[in-house]
Amino acid sequence: MTTTMTRATYAATYAMTLCAAFLHFAPNASASDGRLAIRVGRIITNNGPDIENGTIYIEGGRIQSVGTDAGRWDAEVIDHPELVAFPGWVEAHSIRGMDRPNENIEVAPFLDVRDSIDPINFYFEDCLRQGVLAINVQQGSFCAIGGQGRVVKPFGLTIEDMTLRPSSGIKVVATRPGRSRALQVQALRRAFRDLRDHLEKLVVDKKDGKDSARREELFQGRDPDKEENKKGRPMEGDAPWKVKNFETVPRGEVDEKQSPLLRLVEGKMMAFVACDGAVSVVQALEIARENGFLANTVLVVEGDAWKAADRIAEAGVPVVLAPQLLYTERDPMTGKEIETFVPGVFREKKVRFALQSLNPSAQSLWFQAATCVGYGIPRDEAIAAATKVPADILRLGERLGTIEKGKDGNILLLSGDPLAVTTSVEYVVLDGNLVYDRSKDVRVQQVLEGLEQPNAAPAGADEASDVDPHGGSTKEGDTKSKTDKKKD
Amino acid sequence: MILSNALLLAAVTAASGGQDAQQRPWNIHVEHIYTGNGRNLTKGLVVVSGGRIAAITAGADEQSDRPEDTLRAYAITPGLIDAGVRITSWESVEQSREVTPEMRVADALDPFSLDWDRQVKSGVTTVLASPVDRNVIGGLSVVVKTAGPESIAERTVKADAVLRGSMGSDPSAGNHAAFGRPTDFYSRRPTTRMGVEWEWRNAFFNTALGLNEKDPGRATLVAALQGKMPVFIQAWTTQDIRTAVFLREEVESRPEFAGAGMNTPRFVIDAAAEAWKEPQLLARSHTPVILPPFPADGRTRDGAQMAWNVAKVMKDNGIPFALSSHGSDDVDQRLAIQAGYAMSGGITFDDALAAVTSTPAKLLGVDGRVGTLEVGKDADLVLWSGEPFQPGARVLATIVDGVLRYEGWSAVQGAAVER
Numbered sequence: 091m092t093t094t095m096t097r098a099t100y101a102a103t104y105a106m107t108l109c110a111a112f113l114h115f116a117p118n119a120s121a122s123d124g125r126l127a128i129r130v131g132r133i134i135t136n137n138g139p140d141i142e143n144g145t146i147y148i149e150g151g152r153i154q155s156v157g158t159d160a161g162r163w164d165a166e167v168i169d170h171p172e173l174v175a176f177p178g179w180v181e182a183h184s185i186r187g188m189d190r191p192n193e194n195i196e197v198a199p200f201l202d203v204r205d206s207i208d209p210i211n212f213y214f215e216d217c218l219r220q221g222v223l224a225i226n227v228q229q230g231s232f233c234a235i236g237g238q239g240r241v242v243k244p245f246g247l248t249i250e251d252m253t254l255r256p257s258s259g260i261k262v263v264a265t266r267p268g269r270s271r272a273l274q275v276q277a278l279r280r281a282f283r284d285l286r287d288h289l290e291k292l293v294v295d296k297k298d299g300k301d302s303a304r305r306e307e308l309f310q311g312r313d314p315d316k317e318e319n320k321k322g323r324p325m326e327g328d329a330p331w332k333v334k335n336f337e338t339v340p341r342g343e344v345d346e347k348q349s350p351l352l353r354l355v356e357g358k359m360m361a362f363v364a365c366d367g368a369v370s371v372v373q374a375l376e377i378a379r380e381n382g383f384l385a386n387t388v389l390v391v392e393g394d395a396w397k398a399a400d401r402i403a404e405a406g407v408p409v410v411l412a413p414q415l416l417y418t419e420r421d422p423m424t425g426k427e428i429e430t431f432v433p434g435v436f437r438e439k440k441v442r443f444a445l446q447s448l449n450p451s452a453q454s455l456w457f458q459a460a461t462c463v464g465y466g467i468p469r470d471e472a473i474a475a476a477t478k479v480p481a482d483i484l485r486l487g488e489r490l491g492t493i494e495k496g497k498d499g500n501i502l503l504l505s506g507d508p509l510a511v512t513t514s515v516e517y518v519v520l521d522g523n524l525v526y527d528r529s530k531d532v533r534v535q536q537v538l539e540g541l542e543q544p545n546a547a548p549a550g551a552d553e554a555s556d557v558d559p560h561g562g563s564t565k566e567g568d569t570k571s572k573t574d575k576k577k578d
Numbered sequence: 579m580i581l582s583n584a585l586l587l588a589a590v591t592a593a594s595g596g597q598d599a600q601q602r603p604w605n606i607h608v609e610h611i612y613t614g615n616g617r618n619l620t621k622g623l624v625v626v627s628g629g630r631i632a633a634i635t636a637g638a639d640e641q642s643d644r645p646e647d648t649l650r651a652y653a654i655t656p657g658l659i660d661a662g663v664r665i666t667s668w669e670s671v672e673q674s675r676e677v678t679p680e681m682r683v684a685d686a687l688d689p690f691s692l693d694w695d696r697q698v699k700s701g702v703t704t705v706l707a708s709p710v711d712r713n714v715i716g717g718l719s720v721v722v723k724t725a726g727p728e729s730i731a732e733r734t735v736k737a738d739a740v741l742r743g744s745m746g747s748d749p750s751a752g753n754h755a756a757f758g759r760p761t762d763f764y765s766r767r768p769t770t771r772m773g774v775e776w777e778w779r780n781a782f783f784n785t786a787l788g789l790n791e792k793d794p795g796r797a798t799l800v801a802a803l804q805g806k807m808p809v810f811i812q813a814w815t816t817q818d819i820r821t822a823v824f825l826r827e828e829v830e831s832r833p834e835f836a837g838a839g840m841n842t843p844r845f846v847i848d849a850a851a852e853a854w855k856e857p858q859l860l861a862r863s864h865t866p867v868i869l870p871p872f873p874a875d876g877r878t879r880d881g882a883q884m885a886w887n888v889a890k891v892m893k894d895n896g897i898p899f900a901l902s903s904h905g906s907d908d909v910d911q912r913l914a915i916q917a918g919y920a921m922s923g924g925i926t927f928d929d930a931l932a933a934v935t936s937t938p939a940k941l942l943g944v945d946g947r948v949g950t951l952e953v954g955k956d957a958d959l960v961l962w963s964g965e966p967f968q969p970g971a972r973v974l975a976t977i978v979d980g981v982l983r984y985e986g987w988s989a990v991q992g993a994a995v996e997r
Contacts, residue, residue: 434992451874453910460969466994511918537876540885
């Protein structure tokens with residue numbers, strides 16, 4: 091027993107020490123058998139009424155009880171009657187955290203952000219600071235069909251440590267910035283046509299006794315004798331087109347460049363479809379229907395896409411909203427500006443919506459949820475749009491979004507109300523481990539009090555005067571290099 | 579929670595905005611009256627009549643015999659004042675010379691610009707409009723209401739209120755010396771910070787020594803050096819703040835200025851992002867500051883670093899400070915949320931409120947009319963759906979000079995305030 095205790099305490103101390111130095115250099119924090127009891131003044135369970143002066147008991151990385159039970163006697167205790175416990179925020183869609191968000195291949199479902207996510211990217215550190223504990227990292231929109239995304243935690247030294255859900259979905263882009271709509275829609279249709287052609291050719295080749303697909307399979311490194319590769323199955327899913335006799339083709343013989351798209355069509359992979367306006371919503375839904383992936387589609391909407399809210403409601407797909415919640419347009423007659431509060435429109439049409447951060451460093455998901463409250467969305471719904479709803483959309487509703495028994499041991503300890511501008515994240519417990527302590531966060535001290543780390547380059551030394559306040563994706567690399575400089 | 583007490587307007591059919599808007603009496607019932615002078619009332623009534631505040635009472639009966647004149651909200655504050663607003667275009671400064679103190683920005687303002695509406699929507703009722711900082715001494719700023727008749731003259735609260743200029747890199751940005759390439763518009767000086775300061779000193783010394791008798795800007799410079807007109811100087815970095823303060827101390831101590839009776843200028847540092855680095859300097863010289871918007875990562879223009887506790891440092895050192903949105907209407911950059919950020923940096927709500935109402939009013943010399951809720955003052959009012967300056971509260975209505983200029987409860991599609 092003593093050994094266990096020592097080990098747990100040591101792990102926590104070690105994690106905290108490293109936290110102070112650099113949050114991400116801490117050891118693998120998941121898979122802990124540590125026992126932790128968190129006593130706070132208020133628990134916002136996000137699943138029923140708040141609990142005053144309650145205890146959350148976490149063991150084996152999972153919440154074991156919420157209420158008054160303090161759990162086992164040998165559990166480590168975090169006792170903060172002045173703090174508020176809150177489940178972590180969930181980012182439904184983000185193109186941050188990668189070395190760069192875009193690949194210059196138009197149709198590339200075989201790519202995986204796994205190979206691009208940078209665990210020590212400053213973004214993840216900021217997520218922890220802002221209490222965002224799950225992030226769906228997706229490729230950017232400069233493509234027709236992008237790579238597979240991944241839901242990660244903002245903590246861990248390797249992608250595997252960070253991963254909550256691999257292959258969380260493929261990026262599909264209905265309108266690519268700077269390209270004509272017609273060309274983009276054509277590229278999307280062609281991608282699915284190419285898939286179909288490929289599959290049909292496999293069937294014909296099999297019938298003709300050609301073994302090129304099998305040789306390609308070996309070349310691409312799949313094992314033809316593996317059970318899942320050996321068997322053929324008829325095409326599944328809702329697609330109105332089906333490849334006849336597809337069951338004659340062993341699944342392992344499907345080219346790796348096409349198989350993620352086949353999974354999409356068969357309903358086994360989600361699609362995050364970027365729509366920059368109402369027109370692209372209609373086109374996106376059409377393409378999703380034509381290829382049978384409507385049921386596993388999430389629309390990532392911006393611009394005036396809310397004008398197609400009726401279509402979206404009818405299709406029954408959820409949406410992830412662009413960070414700018416207030417849409418402004420000019421009345422063509424009066425010249426006056428008309429403002430539309432986008433979440434309000436979707437709420438009225440009963441479309442499930444999740445929020446995205448405006449700016450990961452300050453106006454994070456709490457700010458977005460608070461803004462929703464300001465515009466009249468009930469508080470529990472506003473909070474849900476950045477916790478429960480994105481967790482559900484990402485198929486992680488069983489693990490994230492609320493503080494209740496059986497869920498991941500992820501707890502934020504806040505200095506006050508989660509939606510108040512004066513509130514800060516004091517501690518973060520992730521999978522039952524204390525991974526963030528604000529009092530030891532040197533970067534908070536730097537931003538809040540101007541304290542500089544030794545040997546830090548003076549602010550703006552690299553001409554940061556025109557840094558995009560919204561952290562434009564293209565600047566991700568710049569930001570990182572700046573912060574890295576400060577680390578050294 | 580924040581909204582639980584926010585109530586919807588009972589019945590307002592008055593036309594808002596445009597020329598039809600009428601001054602009319604209002605009875606405004608709120609849960610909280612934040613007056614801006616430290617005396618806050620719970621459950622109160624503010625009565626507006628003739629474009630001015632007629633009465634402020636606590637615990638008033640909410641029954642009204644004139645429902646059409648009744649407004650309800652969670653909280654009321656004075657209309658916000660932005661002394662650092664960037665509401666002017668590049669056409670607002672004459673670039674043929676570096677020192678143009680006689681130029682009046684009022685002549686360059688467009689009363690039809692949508693920027694005014696955006697300010698009204700965010701609860702700002704009075705702004706200091708200044709020339710852009712392309713010149714060293716750009717000209718005369720004007721204090722105007724953000725709504726009213728479509729004429730800047732009729733909206734003016736104080737004409738020629740402030741002499742505006744800049745330190746740092748802005749006035750020299752883009753300039754280059756004439757040699758080595760074909761002469762163009764940017765072949766002008768100064769090209770350095772020291773050149774910028776030289777222009778200031780040159781203008782001041784010429785004025786004190788009477789060397790610019792024929793200069794149309796002389797009268798303005800005299801008024802500035804005599805302290806009759808405040809001088810607003812943009813200075814983001816410590817380096818530039820020092821330059822401004824030292825310049826003033828030079829004017830105060832040199833016999834040339836004392837002899838001419840021109841040794842009492844009043845300086846205000848605008849965009850003082852790095853004011854937190856040397857608060858003693860500002861306290862010693864009694865120099866108020868206007869703070870730029872809080873940047874998420876602490877970095878602002880001119881390579882300056884702005885700590886989020888800068889307002890608290892100012893407060894602790896007794897330095898008057900105002901907050902500014904710099905004219906941004908981005909949802910995360912408005913003036914009201916700047917007050918919220920200042921609170922998260924450690925100051926109280928009342929101090930944050932003062933920094934966007936009464937303090938800028940005093941700095942601009944218009945505190946007799948605006949900046950606090952007091953009987954007899956202009957009826958410039960903001961009605962809030964929740965606690966002001968929280969992102970979870972929004973502007974429900976903005977009243978300027980007694981006229982309802984923005985109705986947030988009906989103006990935004992998709993928004994609802996009823997619970």
